[in-house]
Amino acid sequence: MKVLAINSSPRMDKGNTSMILNPFLEGMKEAGAEVELFYTNKLNIHPCIGEFNCWLKTPGQCLHNDDMKMLYPKIAEADVMVFATLVYVDGVTGPMKSLIDRMIPRVHPFFELQDGHCRHPVRGEAKTRKYVLVSNCGLWEKDNFDPLLVHMKAFCKNASVESAGALLRPHGEAMPGMLVH
Numbered sequence: 296m297k298v299l300a301i302n303s304s305p306r307m308d309k310g311n312t313s314m315i316l317n318p319f320l321e322g323m324k325e326a327g328a329e330v331e332l333f334y335t336n337k338l339n340i341h342p343c344i345g346e347f348n349c350w351l352k353t354p355g356q357c358l359h360n361d362d363m364k365m366l367y368p369k370i371a372e373a374d375v376m377v378f379a380t381l382v383y384v385d386g387v388t389g390p391m392k393s394l395i396d397r398m399i400p401r402v403h404p405f406f407e408l409q410d411g412h413c414r415h416p417v418r419g420e421a422k423t424r425k426y427v428l429v430s431n432c433g434l435w436e437k438d439n440f441d442p443l444l445v446h447m448k449a450f451c452k453n454a455s456v457e458s459a460g461a462l463l464r465p466h467g468e469a470m471p472g473m474l475v476h
């Protein structure tokens with residue numbers, strides 16, 4: 296099983312997001328998964344400029360020449376994608392949103408009816424895929440994740456993938472102090 300994980304914390308492996316993401320990925324590796332992890336901070340990903348080239352002029356191909364070119368085949372191959380983000384003003388980080396927006400070339404421009412809802416079918420072979428959300432936030436209450444959970448659920452439906460759950464930890468800034476050395 297191939298797992299593609301994206302961590303969008305600007306603090307990368309020193310951040311609170313990595314404190315919950317990394318053990319999760321280690322567990323996946325121990326269970327036999329092939330795991331690749333990327334940090335949006337180290338990637339050059341332009342925001343989508345909405346010209347619809349990837350749907351109309353060059354189907355499936357984005358006009359930007361940046362690190363999404365390297366990620367597209369990995370996204371196509373992954374059985375599971377893990378989206379790891381801190382809560383950034385009640386949403387995902389900007390770089391994570393740009394990455395998600397830039398996944399639009401993987402679907403066709405036309406619609407089909409899926410469970411009574413118009414969807415863009417996925418290009419190529421339909422593979423069973425799962426998306427997972429990993430997140431932490433600064434505030435204490437779990438409801439700080441509600442906007443993210445709604446977004447992730449909608450995103451999974453939009454992308455015709457299974458939402459495989461979420462690993463969430465509030466009061467993230469308290470986590471480093473809880474580490475047992």
Ligand SMILES: Cc1cc2nc3c(=O)[nH]c(=O)nc-3n(C[C@H](O)[C@H](O)[C@H](O)COP(=O)(O)O)c2cc1C
Nearest residue numbers: 304310311312381382383384385432433434467468
């Ligand atoms: C610009 C910014 C916006 C944030 N917005 C929220 C928020 O809306 N709700 C919340 O609970 N925490 C918010 N936080 C706190 C972070 O989610 C928290 O500090 C988190 O533990 C940082 O994770 P990291 O170390 O992986 O970057 C925000 C932090 C920053 C820097």
